[in-house]
Amino acid sequence: MHTPDLSIVIPLDFHRRSWDLYRRVKRFVHMFAGQSVQLIFGCNAAPQFWVKCLQRLIAKHANMHVCLVDAEASSLSKLRNTALAAVKTQYVLFLDVDIVPDWHLVELAYQHVFAQPKQIGMFPCLYLSKAGSKLISKTSAAEFKDHYYDFRRDLILHLAFPSSIVLCDMASVREIGGFDEQFIGHGYEDFDFMLRLFHYKGLIKYSADILVDEPYLAPLMSVGLRAVLAKPFLDSLIQPVYFLHQFHKKDKDEDYYKKRAANKDLFINKYQDLKEDKLHFNKLSLLNYFFNEVIEEKNSQKYVVLWAELNGNQLRKRQSQLFKSLKGFVAQRFEM
Template sequence: MSNISTIIPYFARDKNSNSRLSNNIAIESMAHLGEVIIYDQSLSRIDAPAFGHPNIHYKHAPLKFAVPFSPGVTRNHAISLAKLDYIFLLDVDLLYSDRFYDCLYQQAHELSHCTNSAFEMYPCLYLTKEETERFDGDFQGCLESFLRGENHRVEGIALASSCLLMNREWFLQLGGFDEQFVGHGGEDLELIDRLTRHYPIGPRPADYGLNIKAQHPGDYQGFRRYFSYYALPHLFAGRFLVHQWHPRPLTHPYHKRRADNDQLLEQMLSRSEAERGPLKGPVVPCHDLHGELPDFREWMIRLQEEAGYPVNEYPGLLRWQDGITPKRPLWRKLRKLYLNPRAFFRDMFKPTSL
């Protein structure tokens, strides 16, 4: 048996959620890397043939009435049941390629020869609704479409994501996910902050505490830019996942918590080292970049051109391709105004990147 416990938190949000869990062949394949722990907090239990696999452990623990679903809390419960040395965090909306699967065990093996605080973080491409409906496993095609600056297959990217591979004992020593985050967002980025604090890839920038989102990584600021130094090399090596589109209704208690979680995250990440309190263990630098961090945009362009994607043909990490109309439907603008009015008005006056 390999040494990875794949952790999948779950809560049925709509009628399609159950099928994504019970029919997700990615879940069954992950069982061959060790074990899969599915922690289901939906009201109704799911029965699926794949759950009969001896390495897939399905735990049904329905939430109490009126308690919002919290991915961080659910992951903490699931990880408490894990038995293996490394944990990999996977959400039910995510899919990965054979190439990614083949690399994961090797990366866990490499981490075992590093400090316990070493970790890997993998990027996610966000598929459009249309691509989700017709997706046939063409991961490379989706990547190249996005890098060309197109938006009909992929609508966005997250370099910093919750798709983390890390030592289980170190996760527990850090204290796991912060359970102040309830509902959608924030808990993964706060954990990444603590992981990078003990395994720094370079000095943190002066604007580290900024919680400002951007469509294209070239416009990242603050902690999102810093976190991206860990994740970007995986993208060009084919070690990424794709996120299947699903609705995010404003009225759902899970999504309504996003603005509060964003504010909590910003408060926590803007604290001084003295305010954060003592470290949980030694600081062991990540040696991937060997010292001072290079300028992010220049480094990003160099990496992609070395990977065979000249930026004049593949501008997607910086901007949309010329002639592409950004997809900014009215419902999305209203959603942002409702959930986070401060960010809505700030972005209205943000200059467009070149």
């Protein structure tokens, strides 16, 4: 097995969720201490208290680095670019601090990309519920993947695919100029980065689909922008590498999330003159491609979860009610 020549880039801004972020950084430090990969944090220089805590935390680890920059709060593009400037390895992996660190998954992802002619991979990410996140220490990524395919929406909120978890050669990232620092706050900087990177790699075209911004209930039923980004990597869905995203609360009134609308406008303005006029994806495009080109088990029931458009919240409520009913039934049986 080839020793990974790899850096993991993680943006950090302690203006938000300070203690929570620090605890999650500690998991990364513990997981990658002494490993061959480089861990590079692009970190806002303020607030200084938490920055100093971070510096002390990694001080004895030669494969870990903090790159500081004075940035506007939540300027994730600038933080990532600051970290990218310090990358000296041939390959780079983009994660955020809410991803569950897993050396085995990183190694598998690297070996997968290393064997690809295009030298790039994008990997599925399971967003865990609050209940699911409590099981991280005793449940493997493979087990969570099985739970997803078993429709365990009490443990898993949804599958992000496309996701911003991308591993590729560093030379290509330099060629496209990294992340666009005009995007500040939540959303669209990752879409923009992936579009430019995938286009540079010859994996996609700038079609009219990229201005169709519709969320999905099932990955294989996505259209527009998300379908464009997902199609080149559909084979990742049948591979073992599924990353996990830990649950955290969201305050939609927070300034970080309020900036999403401005980022969307920036994204549209950036791409509306680059695109071709033709739409290439309809509701069934990814589903047809997946079953005709990606998998061999044409009649397999295993992949139903990838196209079954179920409302996760409703399914979680039903599962919760079912578990409560079963618990009550069992308790009654023991009392008899």
